[in-house]
Amino acid sequence: MTKNPVPGEVKTRLLSHVSAETASAIALEMIVNTIEKAAACWPGKIWLLVSPDACHPKLMQLAKQYKLRLRTQSAGDLGIKMESAICEALQHAPAAAVMGCDIPAVTPAILEFASNRLLEGRNVMGPSTDGGFYFAGFTQCQLGMFNDIPWSTSTVFEVTLKRLQACKMPVEVMLPCLNDIDHWGDFVDLAKNQSRYSKFLQ
Numbered sequence: 001m002t003k004n005p006v007p008g009e010v011k012t013r014l015l016s017h018v019s020a021e022t023a024s025a026i027a028l029e030m031i032v033n034t035i036e037k038a039a040a041c042w043p044g045k046i047w048l049l050v051s052p053d054a055c056h057p058k059l060m061q062l063a064k065q066y067k068l069r070l071r072t073q074s075a076g077d078l079g080i081k082m083e084s085a086i087c088e089a090l091q092h093a094p095a096a097a098v099m100g101c102d103i104p105a106v107t108p109a110i111l112e113f114a115s116n117r118l119l120e121g122r123n124v125m126g127p128s129t130d131g132g133f134y135f136a137g138f139t140q141c142q143l144g145m146f147n148d149i150p151w152s153t154s155t156v157f158e159v160t161l162k163r164l165q166a167c168k169m170p171v172e173v174m175l176p177c178l179n180d181i182d183h184w185g186d187f188v189d190l191a192k193n194q195s196r197y198s199k200f201l202q
Contacts, residue, residue, distance in 0.1 A: 048069070118138075
């Protein structure tokens, strides 16, 4: 799941250090990075769910290149968007997962581990260092599974776990806690460790 990489509309917290065009280029690089990893190791069909529409030319090109299904995210808040995606995918597969595109630290090994646990029938989540989560995989879906989550706060993951427990959808497997890229310091640390991002520091 991602937003269209449009200047001024993505990675706006980076704008104190780079231009809107550079921030959108960083967002696109992270989308490409995520797609590369998913396409290399995820065993099932991959959907690229974008907001506000599925008409961005570069994302259309990526979908064609990697044989992804490209579509617009459903209406509603983040919880409704994720619930809709998971419930729809579970109509055609025994398990389904959603993941953001701003976690460059995720590795193919992590994705392979997650997919294997899902195929065993176990729910999986990956927490992020800011109190949210970057991956959520389930073998079942329930309406309202992400209701009343305080999005964009440090308690998102904690509250989500409680909500899922109340829905009788306990999370049985935890992935490593990873850092998402929201602030400039996050990106500088990333660029120092992954060469594909270092060009944006120049």
